[in-house]
Amino acid sequence: MPRPGQLHLNAFLMSVGHHEASWRLPESDPYADLDVEHFKNLARIAERGKLDSLFLADGPVLWDQVGRRPSGVLEPTVLLTALAGATEHIGLIATASTTYNEPYNLARRFASLDIVSGGRAGWNIVTTAGLDAARNFNLDALPAHKERYERAAEFVDVSLKLWDSWDDEAIVADKERGVWGDDGKIYPPAHRGRYYSVAGALNVPRSAQGHPVLVQAGSSENGRNFAARYAEAVFTAHQTLSDAQEFYDDLKRRAAEHGRDPDHVKILPGIVPIIGTTSSQARDLEAELNNLIRPEYAIRQLAELLGVPESELDLDSQLPAHLPEEEQIEGAKSRRTLVVNLGRRERLTVRELIARLGGGRGHLTFAGTAVQVADQIEHWYESGAADGFNIMPPVLPSGLAAFVDQVVPILQERGRFRTEYTGRTLREHYGLPRPENRNTVPADPAARRTVVLHP
Template sequence: MSSSEKRPGRLHLNAFLMSVGHHEAAWRLPESDPYADLDVEHFKNLARIAERGKLDSLFLADGPVLWDQVGRRPSGVLEPTVLLTALAGATSRIGLIATASTTYNEPYNLARRFASLDVVSGGRAGWNIVTTAGLDAARNFNLDHLPAHKERYERAAEFVDVSLKLWDSWDDDVIVADKETGVWGDDTRIYPPAHQGRYYSVAGALNVPRSAQGHPVLVQAGSSENGRNFAARYAEAVFTAHQTLTDAQEFYDDLKRRAVEFGRDPDHIKVLPGIVPIIGATPAEARALEAELERLIRPEYALAQLAGLLGIEASELSLDAPLPAHLPEEEQIEGAKSRRTLVVNLGRRENLTVRELIGRLGGGRGHLTFSGTAVQVADKIETWYESGAADGFNIMAPVLPSGLTAFVDQVVPILQERGRFRTEYTGRTLREHFGLPRPANRNTTAATADAVFR
């Protein structure tokens, strides 16, 4: 492609929803409702705003643990597949992506929950697959240690394999509903997994049929070596965090290459970095909002979280000094390896004090934070897309609902005018929004191949 040619195709944009905003101090603003984290109507309003903007999907993070100290920020987190089921009834087109852990679930129950959401929503569900870092979560599940990083990914691979078998345990044409003969379904078109593996034993078929999109879209959010291989093998969309264009380009190229090595079409894995857009009528107005949010951070809470990420004690950090010279290396971390490295590199590269680093992390926990006008935000998004650093973005509004409203009403129209984003939905399923094919049922595909071979 020559320098004068624009990259073909359109962006994918997801709304990453988090209580009253991604910035940890958003709840302290006069406009914010500190009880909104448990208000379904609040989330329905956000869902309708995002759908009005024709965004690809809504995304909810999750973990089987109480995040942080409750003094820090609104800490109630409704179980995401339950919440998204409510949002499915409040919307008609937008995708619905929920996070769920392979470390602290069983394949049958989780596959059933996501299949149910997929059927209820008409094929709009996605599963953000996480292995869950953190000893606090392990201790909630009868464990006194965090399973090793490599083991968590090995378990995740088998978990997803079993889930795919379960989602394919019904043929698309199982249901015949023949009232004359009294036959509701064709038992010859049910395919029990009969799975016996290292971590799981799952015998029977799922009790939910295949959905309009075949099975939920598989999403992944890890960027470590194990995470990249896992994503290249399974993921259809990848949520990732990068601070620089160069790092994002490296990740993008590497992931697409690995996907090809797994025999996959690289266009069938969408790379979607997170961005925290702080939007103002002028650059100065945007910077003023960013400064106000940073002023409202309580550093004593942020210190504990930063120390945990780095694998050290909070007492080893000094607010007005840079990061300590000697920190545990990435290979010594069993938690969020790639996020630890991103944060350390950010602090070292820009010679930030711990106080400054906390301020930079307050809005996006390592995701790119960008303040400016709507045009500047649109320019940033388009530059990363044109430069081969992203297929789109996970939009992480610092304050909700105002930040999402500003993005939908001010940034999206600019991207639409430039031909970079849809003006109307053309499909009904999340796969159609992402331009992904509906997966064939592996059982019927294998049966057809056998018949042809014979």
């Protein structure tokens, strides 16, 4: 019996496309990474497709060499605020680092985006791998993976306290008595922890959806535990159905072990859909893009991910037999393992591996017709490998328009995707309950209106 229900679809936006060479196509505007009108156009296309949300990756660092591809990255809470004004329904998920921010500032900025957008904000919580980022924040070494996650957990705990520091009924607006708010309904966190001390209440109240949706994107052991405890949506990368199923089962089980409803953790792998009118046309577009890659740029990044000197990688040979193990690196652990497994399993030369990573940096690339893409998405959904997908168009805007105008209608006809928005907030799009304020949860669980997500 096929799995019932509808799936969730996010639009993962990145300059003129996820394929690193997309900017070289004749159709691409190479300055679009810095053009807010480009992103507004993308947001409107995604909303036309009734997608759940827009998503932006981020890091506080200049990624890689600027020769390689468009390298301007507007700060995501700023850019998504601009997109909030150009849309009405679609969710707005920004990546931000727990390692290089202060909880009061970041919780406040997300709360502000959440209010400005009418309850459409989400926070993709990252701990930020990479020495280059560390060196922009007074550090000479990247904090250890485990410490980054410990810090992240406390950061999120503090953020939740800040987001709950106003009762939903704190504003009374009594003009007659001259009392705007009820000071008895303000709950300062008074948090003193290992990494953070935050005494006072936020200066922004709760939003229409309570607080921003918590999203997480790390798949290491530390990352999975973190996701199981906090995440309401998980962005993940898998090359095979079986890997995705293993991850899906594992994370849902871990969430249940934390006393959470597994259905309140949406698992959304990334997919780079290369859409053609025929499958051979789609493969031609993929080859055209891969032929535009300049591997001398990509090899440097690959060496860094694998933790080896660039000189140990040869474009026309397979990966070296001996590479540092996942336990030995402090960076993006699960992505490193995915890339090594891909190279070994398919016996790819470094040049071929770079081409395979050029589209989605380790996310699944799938070239085919709209029907084939829809089939693939539905198959993973029905096989218990995904609650939906993070759509990573190789070329923007054309790849997003193709997905929205060709693939989405097929999924809608099959009853697999909404034909109209039924809610206003991101939490409603994802089918997540509005969290109670943890300062005002009634003592009797039977009296609770909604499930508490983080007890």
